[in-house]
Amino acid sequence: MSILGAGLATTGLVAAGATAASATGSPNNDIGEGYYASNSWDSTTGTHFSFGDTLSSVFVGDWDGDGVDTFAVREGNVISYTNTFGHVDHFEAVFEYGREGDQLVVGDWDGDGADSFGVRRGNAYHLRDEMSGGPADTIVNYGRADDTVLVGDWDGDGADSLAVRRGAEYFLHNSLESGPADEHAVYGRADDTVLVGDWDGDGADSLGVRRGITVYLHNSITTGAAETVLDYGRSDDGLIVGDWDGDGVDTPMVRRADAVEDAVLAAATAAAEGRSADLDAVTNVDGYDELWYAFQGFYDPPMTPSSIQGCGQDFNTGVIYCDVYADGHERPVGRAEVAPLGANEFEIIGYEIFADWEGTPQ
Structure with a gap:
């Protein structure tokens, strides 16, 4: 039995805080292998998948130029990446770039629509236009060695460039050249976690800040109140932003240490074995008050749950929705609604048996 992460999938994100994740350069150093993505800021539901290890340093970018962002991980100076959005079993390519101690940055340096890596050494940036090892195509000095760096398409010309953060001040440059900043803005507070993205789909990136669970998004590089x-x-979530559906608008993803999968798997295993451990009464299956009985008593021949897939979560309520598959059936046979009670316990708060599954009810 297994839980499989459902598919989901920027350019223009950077979290400028010390441990925040970024498609534009900073790795996601938050702990967790569970990711929950949403295609709008208004939605609290999203697609859930697992990726990498709990401690993986994850980078986000549009490596193949298809408009959808995907993941890369780094170990030492070895970068592995995928063009598939969501859970993957293998990477498309693996290559070496830079030195083990280099800070990596990610951006579309040549405006071809695809992101690639660069390395930072002090205030020097060695930028490569392809997802492969080799010499830098562009070397540029910008800012100071102790600046926090951001990457984004500040002027909407299709190519990313650099900005540096000093406290609540931002100095943005619209080309990959040394020289004074083209734009200067004061935004938020010095201890804010900063996000970079295209919040309104106009082709230009701008700033946002996060304080606790509150996010403030601004649609222009100016001082002023947030539009959203x-x-x-x-x-305690790690927050990543990116264009997960290719619509040109950057939206959120959270990263969590994923006790969700273990707990749902334990509940499904108990159901398959005919145990009611860690399961509360199912309220919307007529005459049956345990999930395993819904599977093994409602159909002839009995079904055995084999996997729970396609999980999504309402981030405000914590409720998780999963499709349930049974042995010998290609399509899901039902949908479970579960809520976490603890690290290894879930409450089954609802269950729906699909009417068009391949089988005959008793």
Whole structure:
């Protein structure tokens, strides 16, 4: 029995805080292998998948130029990446770039629509236009060695360039050249976690900040009030932003240490074995008050749950929705609604048996 992460999939994100994740350069150093993505800031539901290890440093970018962002991981100076959005069993390519101690940055340096890597050494940036090892195509000095660096398409010309953060001040440059900043803005507070993305789909990146669970998004590189203010996720979530569906708008993804999969798997295993451990009464299956009985008593021949896939979560309520598959059936046979009670326990709060599954009810 297994739980499989459902498929999901920027350019223009950077979290400028010390441990935040970024498609534009900083790795996601938050702990967790569970990712929950949403295609709008208004939605609290999203697609859930697992990726990598709990401690993986994850980078996000559009490596193949298809408009959808996917993941890469780094170990030492070895980068592995995938063009598939969501859970994967293998990477498309693996290559070496830079030195083990280099800071990596990610961006579309040549405006061809595809992101690639660069390395930072002090205030020097060695940028490569292809997803492969080799010499840098562009070397540029910008800012100071102790600046926090951001990457984004500040002027909407299709190519990413650099910005540096000093406290709550931002110095943005619209080309990959040394020289003074083209734009300067003061935004948020010095201890904010900063996000970079295209919030309104106009082709230009701008800033956002996160304080606890509250996110403030601004649609221009100016001082002023945020156009969008909302609470999202939990305070201990890692927050990543990207264009997960290729619509040109960057939206959120949270990263969590994923006890979700283990707990749902334990519940499904108990159901398959005919045990009611860690299961509360199922309220919407007529005459049956345990999930395993819904599987093994409602159909002839009995079904055995084999996997729970396609899980999504309402981030505000914590409720998780999963499709349930049974042995010998290609399509899901039902949908479970579960809520976490603890690290290894879930409450089954609803269950729906699909009417068009391949079989005959008793």
